[in-house]
Amino acid sequence: MFSANALQLKGAKGFMKFWIKVQHVNQEIRKEGVVAACDENILGKKLNEHTKICEHFYKGKLVGEEELIKELERATTANIFGDNAVKAAVKSGIINAENVKEIGGVKYALLFSFY
Numbered sequence: 845m846f847s848a849n850a851l852q853l854k855g856a857k858g859f860m861k862f863w864i865k866v867q868h869v870n871q872e873i874r875k876e877g878v879v880a881a882c883d884e885n886i887l888g889k890k891l892n893e894h895t896k897i898c899e900h901f902y903k904g905k906l907v908g909e910e911e912l913i914k915e916l917e918r919a920t921t922a923n924i925f926g927d928n929a930v931k932a933a934v935k936s937g938i939i940n941a942e943n944v945k946e947i948g949g950v951k952y953a954l955l956f957s958f959y
Contacts (some may be wrong), residue, residue, distance in 0.1 A: 860928045862912045863887050865904030866919075874937035879919040879955075880904070883926025891948030897925055903937070926948055 861884040869876040883890045890896045902925070907915075912929065913936045916922055924933050930951040933939040939953045946952070 877919045879922040922958045925952045
C-alpha cells in the first residue's frame with residue numbers, strides 16, 4: 845500500500861511544495877475557477893525583463909502535490925510555473941507535455957478548459 849506522501853514529487857530537501865492561489869467566480873451557467881500555481885522556490889523570481897512570479901498573484905497557500913492536482917483538476921483556467929509544478933500537472937494528465945513552454949529557463953503551462 846502507498847501512503848499519500850509516496851505519490852508526491854520528492855526533491856533534494858524533501859517533498860515539493862507549491863504556492864497556489866485560487867479565485868472562484870460563480871457564473872449563472874457554471875462555477876469558474878482560476879488557479880495560479882508555482883514551485884515554492886521561484887516565488888518572487890524575475891524570469892526576464894517582462895515576467896516575474898509575483899507574490900500578489902501566486903502566493904495564496906503552500907500545498908503539497910496532492911492538493912495542487914486537486915485544485916488544477918477543478919480549474920477552468922490556470923497559470924502553472926516551475927519545473928516541479930508543471931511536472932506534476934503533466935504526470936497527472938492535466939497538461940499535455942507538448943504544451944509545456946519555458947521562460948528564463950523555467951517551465952510553464954497554461955490551462956484553459958472549455959465545456
